[in-house]
Amino acid sequence: MLVGIPKEIKNNENRVAITPAGVEAMIQHGHKVVIEKKAGLGSGILDQDYKDVGAQIFDTPNEVFDAADMIIKVKEPLEQEYPLLKQGQLLFTYLHLAPAKDLTLALLKAGIRGVAYETVQTPEGKLPLLTPMSEIAGRLSVQTGVHFLEKPHGGRGVLLGGVPGVPAGDVVIIGGGIVGANAAKMAVGLGAHVTIIDIDAERMAQLDDLFGSRVQTLMSNSFNIAAAVKKADLLVGAVLIPGGRAPHLVTEEMVKTMKPGACIVDVAIDQGGCIETIDRTTTHSEPIYLKHDVVHYAVANMPALVARTSTFALTNVTLPYALKLADKGVQTACREDPVLALGVNVFDGLCTYQHVANDLELEYTPLQKVLG
Numbered sequence: 418m419l420v421g422i423p424k425e426i427k428n429n430e431n432r433v434a435i436t437p438a439g440v441e442a443m444i445q446h447g448h449k450v451v452i453e454k455k456a457g458l459g460s461g462i463l464d465q466d467y468k469d470v471g472a473q474i475f476d477t478p479n480e481v482f483d484a485a486d487m488i489i490k491v492k493e494p495l496e497q498e499y500p501l502l503k504q505g506q507l508l509f510t511y512l513h514l515a516p517a518k519d520l521t522l523a524l525l526k527a528g529i530r531g532v533a534y535e536t537v538q539t540p541e542g543k544l545p546l547l548t549p550m551s552e553i554a555g556r557l558s559v560q561t562g563v564h565f566l567e568k569p570h571g572g573r574g575v576l577l578g579g580v581p582g583v584p585a586g587d588v589v590i591i592g593g594g595i596v597g598a599n600a601a602k603m604a605v606g607l608g609a610h611v612t613i614i615d616i617d618a619e620r621m622a623q624l625d626d627l628f629g630s631r632v633q634t635l636m637s638n639s640f641n642i643a644a645a646v647k648k649a650d651l652l653v654g655a656v657l658i659p660g661g662r663a664p665h666l667v668t669e670e671m672v673k674t675m676k677p678g679a680c681i682v683d684v685a686i687d688q689g690g691c692i693e694t695i696d697r698t699t700t701h702s703e704p705i706y707l708k709h710d711v712v713h714y715a716v717a718n719m720p721a722l723v724a725r726t727s728t729f730a731l732t733n734v735t736l737p738y739a740l741k742l743a744d745k746g747v748q749t750a751c752r753e754d755p756v757l758a759l760g761v762n763v764f765d766g767l768c769t770y771q772h773v774a775n776d777l778e779l780e781y782t783p784l785q786k787v788l789g
Contacts, residue, residue: 418743419449421485423478424456427492429701431459431724434489434510436732439739441470448743449473453481459721460728482506489739491731492718493520504528505765507747509739511535511550513717514762515662515776516689524763525779530747534735536660536770537760544659546738546760548595549730551684553720555599555655558682559588559607561719562651565680565705565712572712573678575650578608585609589645591666591691592655593620593634596684598627600653605631612645642666647674654683656691660762661772665693669709677710687717752788 420443422434433456435443440450450472454464464474475481482488482501490510494502496519502508505528512533514521524531534546544551559577566572566586579585588604590597593615604611605628615621616637624634635641646652646667652675656663663685672681672694685691686698694708699715701722706713720727738757741750751758762770767782774781 418486418746419451419484420739420743421481421488422450422452422456423481423488423490423498424453425459425491426478426495426498427718427721430492430718430721432491432718432721432728432731433457433460433462434491434731435736435739436729437462437466437470437472439732439736440467440472442736442740443743444471446740446744451475451481451484453478457728460724462728487739487743489735491728493517494523496523499523499527502527502529505530507742508532509534509735509742511687512762513687514770514773515660516687518777521763521768521773521777521779525766525768528766529763530761530765531763532742532747532757532760533660533762533770534760536762537738537757538659539756542659544595545756546731546734549734550720550727551595551657552599553723553727553730554684555596555653556603557719557722558596558600558653558655558684559603559651561704561714561722562588562653562680562682563607565682565714566651566678568678570712571678571705571707572680573650573676575678577604577651586650587648588612588651588653589649590614590653590655591637591642592657592685593617593624594655594657596655596657597653598624600655600684601628601632604651609651614642614645637666643671643674646671649675650679652679652681652692654681654685654691654695656685657688658772660770662689662776663691665691667692667694669693672711673709675709675711678712680712680714682714684719686715690715748788751784758784758788 487507568574577586621634
């Protein structure tokens with residue numbers, strides 16, 4: 418199979434979909450790899466690094482898309498890339514289709530076979546291709562919050578860890594999954610007062626075992642969320658419904674009760690966001706806006722801030738699945754591996770993922786019917 422790696426074009430997206438080690442593995446399996454010029458530069462990987470392991474370097478994205486049987490990316494195609502997609506092409510990337518109807522319709526129209534990293538799921542409910550980026554985004558949420566709580570950036574001027582004689586700041590995390598747990602690790606390490614809100618009692622017991630008295634856990638309901646949001650200096654949205662749109666658990670009325678200069682970081686923005694006042698996606702070049710005197714941060718590709726770490730962490734987990742797809746083709750690979758099969762969101766003009774179909778009011782076709 419000919420595998421193509423285009424340069425990412427999302428705002429300040431410096432990750433790349435494969436490392437030289439990944440290219441070498443692909444070639445050892447008998448595949449060819451073509452990479453757009455300077456695709457790895459943002460992650461500190463030179464074109465020559467790819468050439469040294471056998472990749473070909475193409476000058477333009479058009480050449481990459483036109484040549485490739487399978488496209489591997491980090492982020493979803495943007496509008497200017499839609500015309501480059503071709504019938505039957507396999508696309509392996511983060512798609513996050515539930516809040517993105519235009520993208521979904523473009524993929525369906527093009528007849529793409531789209532396998533989404535974020536919906537590849539084990540029987541235990543783990544998301545192996547989402548986990549490393551969730552770990553990074555969770556840690557960055559607090560690092561970012563610290564920055565935007567500083568007075569010159571519009572924040573309250575609060576040091577989360579406090580100092581002797583001055584109270585520490587309050588961090589409230591909505592969602593106790595991978596993002597939430599990693600945000601808590603960072604906030605606890607800084608010495609903040611940390612509250613995690615989740616709907617799963619078993620998960621809260623796990624978090625209690627992990628953090629002990631350093632973190633308070635609360636059952637997710639509107640009463641508890643409203644009380645916690647009101648006291649927060651930093652509010653982290655960390656809600657995830659695999660493949661589905663995130664629910665608005667924090668209402669605009671709750672945000673209005675927050676302290677002037679408090680900060681919200683909604684990591685769930687790539688699935689629509691779980692904070693009602695997060696009404697638009699921001700970018701790394703313009704990451705925040707003020708609403709009700711509260712700083713709102715809604716960047717959908719946070720791990721790009723630490724592109725080198727993210728690129729290597731991503732390839733570590735995506736490569737085994739990419740090799741399966743390249744070695745066997747999407748149909749055989751998905752028939753043999755039900756974990757990978759859950760990643761198929763669109764296939765030859767059909768929507769094959771239930772949450773996406775429901776959220777976008779599209780016709781749903783079970784993948785089993787497509788695979789035969």
